[in-house]
Amino acid sequence: xxxxxxxxxxxxxxxxxxxxxxEVLHITQPTLSRQLKEFEESLGTTLFIxxxxxxxxxxxxxxxxxxxxxxxxLTDETEREFQIKGDILLKGNINIGCVEADNSDTLAxxxxxxxxxxxxxxxxxxxxxxxxxxxxxxxxxxxxAILLEPIKITNYHIFPLPRKERWGLLVSNQxxxxxxxxxxxxxxxxxxxxxxxxxxxxxxxYSWKGIDEEDLNIVGTFNLIFNVFSLVANRVxxxxxxxxxxxxxxxxxxxxxxxxxxxxxxxxLVWKKNHMFSPTVERFIETFQHAFEA
Numbered sequence: 001x002x003x004x005x006x007x008x009x010x011x012x013x014x015x016x017x018x019x020x021x022x023e024v025l026h027i028t029q030p031t032l033s034r035q036l037k038e039f040e041e042s043l044g045t046t047l048f049i050x051x052x053x054x055x056x057x058x059x060x061x062x063x064x065x066x067x068x069x070x071x072x073x074l075t076d077e078t079e080r081e082f083q084i085k086g087d088i089l090l091k092g093n094i095n096i097g098c099v100e101a102d103n104s105d106t107l108a109x110x111x112x113x114x115x116x117x118x119x120x121x122x123x124x125x126x127x128x129x130x131x132x133x134x135x136x137x138x139x140x141x142x143x144x145a146i147l148l149e150p151i152k153i154t155n156y157h158i159f160p161l162p163r164k165e166r167w168g169l170l171v172s173n174q175x176x177x178x179x180x181x182x183x184x185x186x187x188x189x190x191x192x193x194x195x196x197x198x199x200x201x202x203x204x205x206y207s208w209k210g211i212d213e214e215d216l217n218i219v220g221t222f223n224l225i226f227n228v229f230s231l232v233a234n235r236v237x238x239x240x241x242x243x244x245x246x247x248x249x250x251x252x253x254x255x256x257x258x259x260x261x262x263x264x265x266x267x268x269l270v271w272k273k274n275h276m277f278s279p280t281v282e283r284f285i286e287t288f289q290h291a292f293e294a
Contacts, residue, residue, distance in 0.1 A: 006068040016054045091120035097133035097145035102244025103267035144271045150200045164264035170239040182260040189215045192237040197221040
């Protein structure tokens with residue numbers, strides 16, 4: 001007997017109509033009617049009689065109502081007590097890896113809320129490329145991480161974050177390219193380029209339709225985009241990067257131009273499978289998932 005069905009049953013008993021109960025439960029009326037019918041069939045008894053457009057409990061229904069109220073009370077109390085116990089026990093440090101991306105501020109918002117609710121919790125953040133971060137995850141130096149796809153990892157849970165990361169070209173404001181609002185892929189041909197040192201990113205760039213690897217003029221690679229701002233400003237090369245990595249860092253010397261057609265990738269939250277985490281890390285992962293589940 002599912003707790004969900006008991007809640008449905010009690011809502012109908014209270015509201016005395018399927019339509020009002022469905023509205024309270026935020027489900028459709030046909031769904032609730034079907035659930036009630038299947039519930040009655042599974043119990044082998046009728047729980048309601050219909051009279052004057054209202055639903056009244058049968059003798060069996062009244063018996064179930066009394067039991068259901070007891071069961072749900074105990075269920076809610078048990079969950080509440082475990083929640084309180086968990087809140088008391090939550091303390092310690094969370095070690096987090098995070099790439100430079102638009103979703104970096106998602107991590108900041110989650111940490112702000114989590115540490116406000118659990119003031120005994122602290123955290124350490126390591127910034128780097130996805131490759132750098134995965135290496136530390138493998139060595140057990142980090143608990144969880146936000147990585148930028150494409151990535152090739154096994155034995156990890158992967159939870160996509162909602163905001164897409166848009167790719168583009170970071171150019172000097174002295175370049176003729178700043179006259180454009182976007183950059184078509186074919187316009188990259190011949191332009192001195194700085195690209196990520198990550199092999200997965202390079203392969204993704206080379207696989208873009210409309211571009212051949214031999215047509216690209218790669219003059220240098222980088223791991224963190226901050227290191228190439230001055231190179232871009234001085235026209236050593238234009239950098240292929242995601243917009244979130246340079247958000248609020250553009251100034252009078254450099255400008256981000258999105259690629260056309262638009263190219264996006266995801267950031268993902270990752271953590272090891274079959275790994276024993278502290279209650280604090282477990283709760284933080286759960287909080288992250290619940291915040292963004294559809």
